[in-house]
Amino acid sequence: DSEVVLLGRSNVGKSTLMREITGHRFDTGGKPGVTRKPNHYDWAPEDFVITDLPGFGFMSGVPDEVQERIKTDIVRYLEEHADSILAGVIVLDGKAAVDIIDRHSGPDEIPHAVEMYGFLRELGIPVVLAVNKMDKVDDRDDRLNDICDRFGLLPPWKQWEGESVAPIVAKKGNIGALNEAVRFHLHEAKRDDL
Template identity: 75%
Template sequence: MFDTRPDREAEVALVGRSNVGKSTLMREITGHSFDTGGKPGVTREPNHFDWTAEDFVVTDLPGFGFMSGVDEDRREQIKTDIVRYLEEYADNVLVGILVVDGKSVIDIIDRHSGPDEIPYDVEMFHFLRDLDIPTVVAVNKMDKVDDRDERLNELCDRLGLLPPWKQWQETIAPITAKKGRIEPLNEAVRTHLHEQNRDDLFKFF
């Protein structure tokens, strides 16, 4: 179980597969680098960035899904730990940010959609919402995507949101974290913070 969490009332949590750019996004949000290592699955414990004065923490949870060189038991354990963490702190998490790779997410979802399989990303999206955590999907690496609107509409379709994506701007946020282009995400996060009377946290987003 992840037990490194600072005792804070309010939290924003980042979840997503390995290698989708969560740590880069975390750096953009917090202004601080975290030791991510070059290999997928290196972030094994949550990275917490703590603002004590605001009683607020931003958490980057370890990547889930396939990781080269990581055996299946370990992968399943990480996923279980993430699920337990989110269940335990659901009341504290003001916004859950599911980070996906805009370039590959549709292929990954479709590849893992057997009759009995729900792809991790889709499962995590609905899991967060089932916990009543306001959820934003940060669709990262959009600078590498040509057919932007089409791709985002397809993602909505896979997540069970009726396209066009533009009617879901508090849920779908196309970004390029590496280039610092995360304004759609900030706006979506602020919408959810405002609904929970936490405008005091806007300065972080």
């Protein structure tokens, strides 16, 4: 069975996106870190399952050891399912992502999103950066170029469009770029099977 996994820190709009994709309602605006277990749903137009993994990274009000356990669980889940995972979608807040990443970059620190990106790639899982909340971003091209840069993707971002970078506005149901990128990896995977 093919599977697409969704990752992202809390408040990036993961629940909103899941609602758009699946038509189900999710507990948006609820307590951060509430989703602790992987949840599986059918991705309507295509024949695969989408798995919502718990939010990682900083969650106010959630103790450090709980956050560590969540991260360990995510890593274990990805390792165990690597063979059937078609793509990993890392959801970012387009307005905040670069600042957050830069704040957590240092000699002894790697930002969670960047770490997860590298980990997925190590497991051979293609990654799509779903850059959400683009309605709040004025300098669209600059912002998307900066995001590419932080994840080690050579700018300009346009060359990753439809494959690794998908600007979206989940709140308005504007997720065509993400669907396109996921479909790209679906077809790549089918080709590899031949």
